[in-house]
Amino acid sequence: MNIKLYFLILILTLSTFSIIGVSAIDSNYSQAPSSSINISDITFNNPDIVLIELKNTNSMLPTLDSNNIVLGIPMNNETKLNIGDIAIYNSSNTLVIHRIIDIKDNKYLLKGDNNNFNDLFIDIEDIKYKAVGVIY
Numbered sequence: 001m002n003i004k005l006y007f008l009i010l011i012l013t014l015s016t017f018s019i020i021g022v023s024a025i026d027s028n029y030s031q032a033p034s035s036s037i038n039i040s041d042i043t044f045n046n047p048d049i050v051l052i053e054l055k056n057t058n059s060m061l062p063t064l065d066s067n068n069i070v071l072g073i074p075m076n077n078e079t080k081l082n083i084g085d086i087a088i089y090n091s092s093n094t095l096v097i098h099r100i101i102d103i104k105d106n107k108y109l110l111k112g113d114n115n116n117f118n119d120l121f122i123d124i125e126d127i128k129y130k131a132v133g134v135i136y
Contacts, residue, residue, distance in 0.1 A: 051072075058114055063113050072088050072130060073129060075128060075129065104121070106123070
């Protein structure tokens, strides 16, 4: 194995352990990391990232479940949306998080992974965020 690659893997491993609260050097820890995260405890260097905690609708099972936290980036002229992406749009003052299943004439058809029906076609202007990550 290339020595540089070995040290990179070692550094990433040590970084991961320090992020989750386990010391890779001192293994005398008394507790495992918490299984829950408070959304207010999460910060990012990019102030544009939004955190959206899911409610118990089951529409995106098994991909997303209640209390998962979705990381979204605001839509702008450079944001690309493709079939398969998860988009976040506003419907009657409620944020809806569903997957893009079709695109026609700059309109997006979305559907919850666990739903038996599609949403209506949505204009790009109605999509507020693109989902870029999930904290389970």
